[in-house]
Amino acid sequence: MTFEGKPESQLYLGEKYQAKEKPIANGKARLSARQKAKEKCDLPRKSLNTYTWQEIQRHNQETDQWLVINRKVYDVTAWADRHPGGREVLNHYAGEDATDVFRAMHPDPDIVQLYLKPLLIGELAPEEPNQERNKNSQLVEDFQELRRTLETMNLFSANLGFFFLHLAQVLILEALAWVIVWHFGSGWLVTMFISCLLTVAQAQSLFLQHDMAHLSIFKKSKWDHLMQIFVTGHLKGLSAKWWNMEHFQHHVKTNIYLKDPDINLEPFLVIGDLQPVKYGKNKIKYINYEKQHLYFCMVGVPLLMPVYVNLKSILAMYRTRAWKDIAWVSSFYIRYFITFGPFYGIFGTMVLIYLVKFLESPWIAYVTQMSHIPMKVSKEENQDWFSTQVLATCNVEESFFNDWFTGHLNFQIEHHLFPTMPRHNYHKVAPLVKSLCAKHGLPYVNKPMLKAFGDTLRALKKSGALWKEAYRIHPQT
Known part of the structure; x- marks a missing residue:
């Protein structure tokens, strides 16, 4: 699962689907984008909806795809067709915890947070384990x-x-x-x-x-x-x-x-x-x-x-x-x-x-x-x-x-x-x-x-x- 990649379909993050940011033209700008993503993640958020694993696992269809990354729940259904790594890899993890595969496949996950933020719909309920049981x-x-x-x-x-x-x-x-x-x-x-x-x-x-x-x-x-x-x-x-x-x-x-x-x-x-x-x-x-x-x-x-x-x-x-x-x-x-x-x-x-x-x-x-x-x-x-x-x-x-x-x-x-x-x-x-x-x-x-x-x-x-x-x-x- 790659939100960041190299070929045409794995669009240069910072050119085509930049989330209301200016294109990243150099290393300094890239660092700025990374810092900005981190700052946004650190800002206080409104209370999020909470979900159990049983609820999340029901959203595992091509037309209804949720996944979990670091206890946060994302609805990636609408994003799948634009996913730089291909819609299939998102579909393969629909209804599952994708924390490790997400970290494994993205060289710079901080920048990818700019793309994840609009897809966030909630988080795991406090009593739920980090991964499926x-x-x-x-x-x-x-x-x-x-x-x-x-x-x-x-x-x-x-x-x-x-x-x-x-x-x-x-x-x-x-x-x-x-x-x-x-x-x-x-x-x-x-x-x-x-x-x-x-x-x-x-x-x-x-x-x-x-x-x-x-x-x-x-x-x-x-x-x-x-x-x-x-x-x-x-x-x-x-x-x-x-x-x-x-x-x-x-x-x-x-x-x-x-x-x-x-x-x-x-x-x-x-x-x-x-x-x-x-x-x-x-x-x-x-x-x-x-x-x-x-x-x-x-x-x-x-x-x-x-x-x-x-x-x-x-x-x-x-x-x-x-x-x-x-x-x-x-x-x-x-x-x-x-x-x-x-x-x-x-x-x-x-x-x-x-x-x-x-x-x-x-x-x-x-x-x-x-x-x-x-x-x-x-x-x-x-x-x-x-x-x-x-x-x-x-x-x-x-x-x-x-x-x-x-x-x-x-x-x-x-x-x-x-x-x-x-x-x-x-x-x-x-x-x-x-x-x-x-x-x-x-x-x-x-x-x-x-x-x-x-x-x-x-x-x-x-x-x-x-x-x-x-x-x-x-x-x-």
Whole structure:
């Protein structure tokens, strides 16, 4: 759930929906807005209506959405369509406590208070607990204390040099590929070599794009916004708006059926324990799901980036008429044609682009799937934020290669708990998260990379076996 974000739909807070304030043009003005928001929150208020959790939980429909943040009750129904992070993430938390997810997804929650203030309708009754009664209040309190500790340690501040080095890595690799083909020609060996260089650049661009979606690196939203659409559109050739809407849903309801788009892979794959049984009972057989782990390797892995991701991005831009994204994605292809067109021609350059995406696809497929597919996949259980993320994610062991190969997404647990934390700080946080897991009896799963790859296939094979068993024993209805 993000009231503050980067792409066009995640409007620069301070430009479009500024709540009766002047646009924030610089860091000083931004600080002033933050102070003003704090002052408004500190002013004495008229007595607010009070609500019980039972009353709040009834407002969980798309046309009637209430949520709770820090014991305050907000009616976000009318705001949902303008929500910069997409209406879905608000709908996913309707009728629930959203305190931790709100804090997790907003780099600067003080400014967002300007937007929350008009939506405030009341507060929890004094006798009501801070969270719903089914949640572990001690765990929630301990996690919030952990977050305050990390903020005191300044671990949410980004190191500009770190990210500029990663951007430089991408640009140098792309420039080197052009120099090589210019000097040595466009033979097959040269083409394969530069394709490998460009594949590394594309994979690292995706990790950088991922950073831009979550962080306020420059502390000025318009520059963060520009940097993200540059990396996502110009370097990756994808729609920033589409990618963020999908990605934020994944973060706020990780591995939850119908809410996390990353596990809604039907009819191509059935994931977890529930979905395959449902398909089997209903005699649904788009493919032979018993063999889906093999299809994943032979078809899903190589076609993820060049077909599935690119097609979804293009369709989203067309349906939403996202002209800014269309312009930036077009610049990606124009750059390739200008750079490599003189050596390969139009058709050859298109082949080069999709060869690079084809080579990148297995890399990205395994990095993105190995931390979630083998973990808990469930229906909505309305668990606390900490438990939900820890049970739905796993880490891959830390090493120089693993960190670089995954873009530090081998620290998936820490990334999901603290999405706005820069990735160069994950390793500092990991021991504290592991300690909190041990205190509350939660598994902290940390695997070697090859085991993580293998567990992805084993999880798909297990789900396929569940489908086959349900398909076999349930008669046609």
